[in-house]
Amino acid sequence: MIDPRGNQYAHHPPPQGPYGPYVPYRPYVPGRAGEARRYAAVFVDLVLAVTLGLLVANALGKDAGPDGTPMGGRATGAAVGTLIGFSFINQTLLTWACGASLGKLLARIRVVRATDGTRPGPFRLAWRWLAGLCWLPLQPYYWLRSWILLFTGGSAKGTVGDNEDGELYEDICGVRQVRRKDLRPYGEHGGHGGHGGYAPSR
Structure with a gap:
């Protein structure tokens, strides 16, 4: 027996529902977005993360440590930590809430x-x-x-x-x-x- 979607039932007919034969549920999954669109989103996310990290490094690098030396090591660590932290928030928390990171939102x-x-x-x-x-x-x-x-x-x-x-x-x-x-x-x-x-x- 064949159901309305063309599926072949080998042994038994499909169960009947109130509006006719029951049709098994098939989830709808769209195809992938194009490469140009995906790479554009990655580029935007990367630029945002790097820019924020550089701003933090620049802000800390202008100050001097207790001994009067520039805080280069601390600035570098803060910049890397900021980059990783922003990346996590953007790619995980924001994506969980909105379905996409900032770059992906801009790239639709x-x-x-x-x-x-x-x-x-x-x-x-x-x-x-x-x-x-x-x-x-x-x-x-x-x-x-x-x-x-x-x-x-x-x-x-x-x-x-x-x-x-x-x-x-x-x-x-x-x-x-x-x-x-x-x-x-x-x-x-x-x-x-x-x-x-x-x-x-x-």
């Missing part, structure tokens, strides 16, 4: 879970931020895992540990960057509490 990008198109939760976003921060040192791990998946026939499933080859903007940690206009409104197409669109993460 939103982040969604690659499995169901819902908004990622704070744990996934924090993991994604750490993966980006440690992306270069983790390359040997990504290389090894890609070969293991190749020989075992495994594939990415949108989990936190996903991303076969470690490409930074290819759904790493199961988080996908999509165009804002490709998102469906929350609750559109109904099923399962309205998770067909850009619903909050469960």
Whole structure:
């Protein structure tokens, strides 16, 4: 038997609902935003973080320490700490609250879970931020895992540990960057509490 969407049922007909055959829920997940748009968002976020760090370093560098020497070491440490702190707030907390970092908001990008198109939760976003921060040192791990998946026939499933080859903007940690206009409104197409669109993460 074939359902209204063309699915073949091998043994039993689909269960009947009040409006006809029950159609299994399929989450809507938009395709990735274009590379130019994604890199523009990264550039804006990087410029903001570096600028804020330099401003902090410049402010501290003008003062002198107790012995009269410039506070160069403290200024450098404060600049690095400011850069990392701003990056975490921007990429994790702001993205959790608004669905995107400052750069992504300007580029009209939103982040969604690659499995169901819902908004990622704070744990996934924090993991994604750490993966980006440690992306270069983790390359040997990504290389090894890609070969293991190749020989075992495994594939990415949108989990936190996903991303076969470690490409930074290819759904790493199961988080996908999509165009804002490709998102469906929350609750559109109904099923399962309205998770067909850009619903909050469960």
